Amino acid sequence: MPNSPYTMRLKALSEEVAADITIQEADQGSLDNMIRMVSENKCRYTVCPEYLSGNLMKRYPNVDIHLPLSYKQDLSWSVNQQSVALYEKLNAFLQEFVLTPEYQRLCQRYFIDK
Structure with missing residues (x-):
């Protein structure tokens, strides 16, 4: 999604570490579909909120979910x-x-x- 929090975070990370991170925004529907694609080697990486990763790991145990993109951040309305x-x-x-x-x-x- 253009300008999604994930895209913005990856762009900021790219600038912070002075590395070129290629961002390909997928139109694949749900996060579950994206994790499944990683599990099936159809996609190398995707971004997922940590609070959802535990349940997804149960369904896709071959996917490594331990690489954080940033420090913990509280969310609020x-x-x-x-x-x-x-x-x-x-x-x-x-x-x-x-x-x-x-x-x-x-x-x-x-x-x-x-």
Whole structure:
């Protein structure tokens, strides 16, 4: 994806280490498809968020997921300071959502089953 966080990080890394990193942006759909392509030697590398790599490693044990592209970075939502109602709605939604089975299922799928 043009201007994706992954593309921007690879470009920054290329400048930081003064090395030419060739970036080929793929239109292959899901991250799972990209990891499968690496597993099947159809692609040499892809970029994946660390929090998803544990589950993907279970499905593709021949793929090495241990090369970090940067230090750990916390992610968060940003809301315009003028959007108090939106901020309050987001917080209310999240406070309720973390109590649902759907939230537990998502945590299990993406964070716990590593």
